[in-house]
Amino acid sequence: MKLYWHYVMLHLKSLWQYKTSTLLLLLGQFLVAFNLFLGMWFLFQRFHQVADFILEEVVLCFSIVLLQFSLAEMFGRGFDSFPILINKGELDRMMVRPKSLMLQVLGAKFEISRIGRILQALITFLAVYQTIPWDWGFLEYLTLFFMLVGGSAVFMGMFILYASFCFFTIEGLEFFNIFTDGAREFGSYPLAIYGRRILQFTTVVIPYALTQYYPLLLLTHKTDQKWFALLPLVAMLFLVPCIAFWCFGVHHYRSSGS
Amino acid sequence: MKKIGALFKLRFLIGLQYRTAAFAGIITQFAWGSLSILLYHAFYQTNPEAFPMSFSQLSSYIWLQQGFLALFMIWSMENELFDLIHQGSIAYELVRPMDLYDFWFIRSMAVRLAKTVLRCFPLFLIASVLPFPYSLVLPTAPLPLLIFLLSLLLAWINVVAFCMLIYISAFYTLSAMGIRMIAVTMVEFLSGALIPLPFLPDSIRFLIEWLPFASMQNAPLRIVIGEILQTEWLNILGLQLFWAVILILLGKKMMKKALDRIVIQGG
Numbered sequence: 001m002k003l004y005w006h007y008v009m010l011h012l013k014s015l016w017q018y019k020t021s022t023l024l025l026l027l028g029q030f031l032v033a034f035n036l037f038l039g040m041w042f043l044f045q046r047f048h049q050v051a052d053f054i055l056e057e058v059v060l061c062f063s064i065v066l067l068q069f070s071l072a073e074m075f076g077r078g079f080d081s082f083p084i085l086i087n088k089g090e091l092d093r094m095m096v097r098p099k100s101l102m103l104q105v106l107g108a109k110f111e112i113s114r115i116g117r118i119l120q121a122l123i124t125f126l127a128v129y130q131t132i133p134w135d136w137g138f139l140e141y142l143t144l145f146f147m148l149v150g151g152s153a154v155f156m157g158m159f160i161l162y163a164s165f166c167f168f169t170i171e172g173l174e175f176f177n178i179f180t181d182g183a184r185e186f187g188s189y190p191l192a193i194y195g196r197r198i199l200q201f202t203t204v205v206i207p208y209a210l211t212q213y214y215p216l217l218l219l220t221h222k223t224d225q226k227w228f229a230l231l232p233l234v235a236m237l238f239l240v241p242c243i244a245f246w247c248f249g250v251h252h253y254r255s256s257g258s
Numbered sequence: 259m260k261k262i263g264a265l266f267k268l269r270f271l272i273g274l275q276y277r278t279a280a281f282a283g284i285i286t287q288f289a290w291g292s293l294s295i296l297l298y299h300a301f302y303q304t305n306p307e308a309f310p311m312s313f314s315q316l317s318s319y320i321w322l323q324q325g326f327l328a329l330f331m332i333w334s335m336e337n338e339l340f341d342l343i344h345q346g347s348i349a350y351e352l353v354r355p356m357d358l359y360d361f362w363f364i365r366s367m368a369v370r371l372a373k374t375v376l377r378c379f380p381l382f383l384i385a386s387v388l389p390f391p392y393s394l395v396l397p398t399a400p401l402p403l404l405i406f407l408l409s410l411l412l413a414w415i416n417v418v419a420f421c422m423l424i425y426i427s428a429f430y431t432l433s434a435m436g437i438r439m440i441a442v443t444m445v446e447f448l449s450g451a452l453i454p455l456p457f458l459p460d461s462i463r464f465l466i467e468w469l470p471f472a473s474m475q476n477a478p479l480r481i482v483i484g485e486i487l488q489t490e491w492l493n494i495l496g497l498q499l500f501w502a503v504i505l506i507l508l509g510k511k512m513m514k515k516a517l518d519r520i521v522i523q524g525g
Contacts, residue, residue: 020431020436023436024436024440028435031439031443031444038452039447042453043301046308046457047304047308048305050301051300051304174279174282178289189300193296193297194296195296198293
């Protein structure tokens with residue numbers, strides 16, 4: 001763990017050498033996320049609500065999912081550039097080092113620019129938090145915390161899965177975007193509005209709905225099923241098959257040569 | 259002219275080699291399109307009167323947008339060009355007996371076309387056999403299709419001309435990433451890539467429709483789904499042509515200025 005923080009500090013220092021570029025990047029990240037919010041806002045200007053969700057509820061959902069994603073991304077983005085590591089044979093170099101492989105991949109990249117996105121998510125969350133009409137007690141705050149932890153874990157699992165496939169395909173698989181970037185973008189809305197099938201898929205196969213839709217019902221007082229608060233923790237089990245697949249991949253890895 | 263043709267053909271053929279990537283792209287775009295349509299469907303069911311077009315028109319818009327994604331997307335720029343500028347290999351480009359602006363312009367157009375040709379047909383085929391309000395419906399009369407193709411061509415030129423401005427900006431900044439991201443975000447919103455422009459409130463929509471960004475995907479897509487009336491067609495095409503000329507002239511001027519003061523070190 002100490003080593004990981006050392007990696008993070010190194011990245012921070014190297015970024016600080018290019019202040020203007022970094023600041024512009026932060027601004028860019030901020031705007032990208034803001035764009036989504038703007039689109040949502042204009043749609044609600046026209047339609048006022050979607051299914052039985054009003055703007056505040058959807059914005060709450062949007063900011064939580066964005067936080068989940070950017071937390072996972074900030075730490076796990078090393079997996080995103082994983083195809084490059086394999087292609088260039090850098091992975092082979094990592095493997096001979098006497099430290100955990102996963103740790104090194106995680107530390108290979110740390111994206112400070114994602115803070116722009118976190119900032120955006122936090123501001124949106126605080127803004128909507130001011131306007132929410134529901135009383136939040138201990139249960140709700142706990143649910144929120146679980147959502148953040150569980151959601152980041154699922155996104156992280158997806159990143160690991162993406163990287164693990166690269167052991168076999170060498171190239172990155174574009175359709176994974178649907179499950180990462182797509183999940184972030186479409187996950188800004190409660191997943192139930194996409195219909196029953198999508199909800200089932202995101203409950204059972206890739207448990208995004210467990211960290212998003214069900215606990216959100218609790219936060220917005222649409223249900224009194226208190227156990228929904230625990231669902232994000234259940235979703236964390238998703239990490240188990242992902243890590244297992246990663247280990248399987250490492251085992252079967254053959255260098256791409258250089 | 260022969261040079262241009264050869265260059266275009268070369269880049270186009272290179273682009274056609276990436277078939278697996280295209281296949282993966284088609285799946286991604288199909289999934290993306292389906293989810294977008296489901297999202298709008300949820301809004302439609304909640305409040306059908308507030309929908310600014312028919313649902314079938316919206317579906318067609320989304321499918322065409324996904325199919326022509328490679329033609330329209332601002333965010334897919336050629337990293338190679340940025341690298342050329344930053345790493346100094348630009349020197350090789352400068353000795354070519356051809357205007358650098360024209361060279362890059364043709365190259366970008368060909369790359370985009372190759373990507374699109376590989377992706378759009380399978381996607382359109384699947385999209386057109388879907389059940390009715392969710393499917394892709396194209397006009398059967400020849401005139402709207404012809405106008406659509408003209409408008410598509412102009413949109414394509416506008417997109418490339420705008421990207422050129424961003425490539426050229428890399429001559430002035432160390433890392434173009436930030437500028438690129440900000441520009442891309444702006445254009446995504448103003449061109450109707452994020453939500454189709456008719457969904458915006460009328461007051462700001464009126465303004466946005468005059469900007470060069472509305473001459474990108476907004477114009478051809480809305481013409482072909484029949485959302486823009488026949489009487490407006492010529493005005494739209496005229497506006498697109500106007501912006502294409504302005505963007506190209508601006509780009510050429512910026513390029514010339516950048517090249518005048520460029521210093522390449524080492525040898």
